[in-house]
Amino acid sequence: MRPEFKYEKELAGTANAKKRKMEQYRKIVSHLYVIGKASIADIVKQSKISQPLVASLVDDLLGFGILLDNGIGESIGGRRPNLYCINPEYQYVLGIDINLHTLTIALFDLNNQLVCRQEFKNFDLENSSIYTDQLVVKVNEILREMNISTANVLAMGVSIPGLVDAENGITFTHLSFAKEGLAFYLSNKLGFSVLLDNDARLMALGEKAFGKAxxxxxxxxxxxxxxxxxxxxxxxxxxxxxxxxxxxxxxxxxxxxxxxxxxxxxxxxxxxxxxxxxxxxxxxxxxxxxxxxxxxxxxxxxxxxxxxxxxxxxxxxxxxxxxxxxxxxxxxxxxxxxxxxxxxxxxxxxxxxxxxxxxxxxxxxxxxxxxxxxxxxxxxxxxxxxLLDDSALMGTLSNVMNEVLGIN
CATH class of the missing domain: 3.30.420.40 (ATPase, nucleotide binding domain)
Known part of the structure; x- marks a missing residue:
């Protein structure tokens, strides 16, 4: 299932009306995710949405809690504008880096900041549900330690070696026991969306978003x-x-x-x-x-x-x-x-x-x-x-946010 923000799951209306509203909200959230903070005028210029509608949408997003008022910006002639930014604690992204002998789990906020990171050595990769059950236990333990509910997890990105069909969430080299695909299997176990891809491709994505690429x-x-x-x-x-x-x-x-x-x-x-x-x-x-x-x-x-x-x-x-x-x-x-x-x-x-x-x-x-x-x-x-051996882990974060916000 495609990751959705909490507020998107609660939107009312017909399917078409809901889809249109989601697209408008995401244009604003996407812009603020990339740029950091912006005024209504900045958002209007980037989104090509009218000023009254942008103001109304921003009010909605403030009410949902995904946006915060970031204070007053510099004047460029006239009244100094209010600035808005994403609430970094609105939801979190989990990143999982599966290696042959280690497992690394990280938690990021919506400002791409690392909230916690745990590495488990001698966590040998094997093609069985025993491995995934242990992984699920580790994830749930970290969420409990951080006092974060599953509802506050936007999605989990997974990096895994070998052949991977990322579009359908299927692995062919490792953890291929799940007939419905590893992403769907883990999503059912954990209660939130899971996106996965090959570790080297996610490394490239991490370098592209946060590293030397x-x-x-x-x-x-x-x-x-x-x-x-x-x-x-x-x-x-x-x-x-x-x-x-x-x-x-x-x-x-x-x-x-x-x-x-x-x-x-x-x-x-x-x-x-x-x-x-x-x-x-x-x-x-x-x-x-x-x-x-x-x-x-x-x-x-x-x-x-x-x-x-x-x-x-x-x-x-x-x-x-x-x-x-x-x-x-x-x-x-x-x-x-x-x-x-x-x-x-x-x-x-x-x-x-x-x-x-x-x-x-x-x-x-x-x-x-x-x-x-x-x-x-x-x-x-x-x-x-x-980024060293954390580049794939950063790539899991980028993969989730790109999918949620439609960023290329």
């Missing part, structure tokens, strides 16, 4: 965590492809004689470069006696996982850095194909491995410079995300 037209957003995902922004719009499956960058062929990938094909990029591969290769070397800062962790019985590897890289562990360099070479080769095809102005490295900064960007840049046409690669900027 803001104001850019053609950007590739890499989600480098345990696996590899790609979000594509073309001509300022998120590109999803025919069925919403665009961006499976990790499964392009790199080595025809390589290893079997979990997708069933041979020699995919993910068999050579990903967080999982990096951890696996490092653990194999440590077992053979390789010197590293990580050796003592392993000797003490601690798990050498991706977090530990990233910490070692940031601390300057030469062996871990060398392993990341090798991975960056393969990654850069793969990106060259995309650069030649799409000619992006920027490539953003996000996800867990973005925490390594120059240790991942430098080898990728070197490989791109080595294998790509100079005229094309020289105009492609490679950067690490400032």
């Amino acid at each position: 803001k104001g850019k037209k053609d950007v590739l957003c890499l989600n480098l965590s345990n696996r590899i995902g790609l979000g594509i922004i073309l001509n300022g719009q998120l590109y999803s492809g025919k069925n919403g499956f665009a961006g499976e960058f990790g499964h392009i062929l790199i080595d025809p004689d390589g290893d079997l990938c979990y997708c069933g094909k041979i020699g995919c990029l993910e068999t050579l470069t990903s967080g999982e591969i990096l951890v696996r290769n490092i653990n194999k070397a440590l077992e053979k006696g390789q010197a590293s800062l990580l050796s003592s962790k392993k000797d003490k019985g601690f798990s050498v996982d991706l977090r530990a590897v990233i910490e070692a890289i940031v601390e300057g562990d030469q062996f871990a850095i060398d392993q990341l360099n090798k991975m960056g070479e393969y990654l850069g080769k793969g990106l060259v194909t995309l650069i030649h095809l799409l000619n992006p102005e920027m490539i953003i490295i996000g996800g867990r491995l973005a925490h390594t900064g120059k240790y991942i960007s430098d080898p990728v840049n070197m490989a791109m410079n080595k294998y790509a046409m100079d005229r094309i690669s020289s105009e492609t900027e490679l950067v690490c995300s400032e």
